Amino acid sequence: QSGAEGPVEVSANQAVFERDAGTGVYRGDAELIQGNRQLNADVLRLFTENEQLVRVEATGSPVRMREGKDLNAHADKLVYDLKRRRLILTGNAYVQHQGNTFEGARVEYDLNSRRMDASSEGDKRVRLVIPAANASQARNGDSGGEESQNGEGNPGEDGSSTQSPANSTPATAPENSTPNDAETP
């Protein structure tokens, strides 16, 4: 729990609210802050439901997100699903978490389990880099979480790679990754 679940503050140069659609579009140096989580973008599109902020769609060149010292991410587009507590980065997605870096056409990051799903699209392949320090720490029997069986990231048939950073093992980009259609949120 990163302590970043409190109120959300959003700021920008200007905003347009659409009452019937329940949306607010913030433009120009748009920034979202929630605890130690910070998101910077050109445009933030906010969706509310039952008097609650449920979803934020950020677009930028790129969108940048930080969470304390642990998480540093950027992408062309980032969707923050507050209800399912997930981040979905698409378009040159890059996530660095506790030293491990994930790159791909699309990276999904679960804020509860800290699990990362990176998937490829077209010629943009998945790239996982786990520094040796993290790797040896994992080998020394950190328990818990998902463990890769064969020392590789778990290449699914669709070329995605699933990794739980806490106990990651050295992995190379899956050779047999087949392009899959990135799911548009």
Next chain:
Amino acid sequence: MRRPGLLSASGVILLGLIVMMTLHEWGNPLEGDNEAFLSAPAITAENIVARQFNRDSGEVEYRLLANNLEQYEREALTLLDHPDLSLNNGNNQWTIQADNGEVRDNGDLIVFENNVEAVSKNNGVTLDTRELHYLSGDRQVSAPDTVHMRHSEGSTRAGSMDADLDTGRMTLKQGVVSEFKGPKP
């Protein structure tokens, strides 16, 4: 021998001058009295209830209450003390209150000043500002200064605001900061 024509011509001119001076003096009483007359309110009224009807549909567009009213002919201006305006547009009802108000352009523009509060019960929005303009013909509301809004999802502050009462579209400018309550677990 003097030529009679000349005498009578100068006599006529002299007489004409005297008549014009008399008329001028008579038509314009002392300048001070005239200014006092024109700058005094043409009408004053207390505890007033005014309604404006839509030219096409005939329905009440707005109902305006005020402690008292002063109407000035020359400036085509009506001053209100503690105006209270109720706007009714189907699912979009607003009430606007302030310390002072001005009605201009034959009721098409109402300016609210000092401690202005606008409330939309069904939208769950309360807005506070220093000055608010209501253009009844265009059904637009605008605030040239800082606005503070409380809405069901949280609160928002901006440097200026324009809203279209029919479409429910609100544009906030000159810096926007919103705070949304944290997601419910």
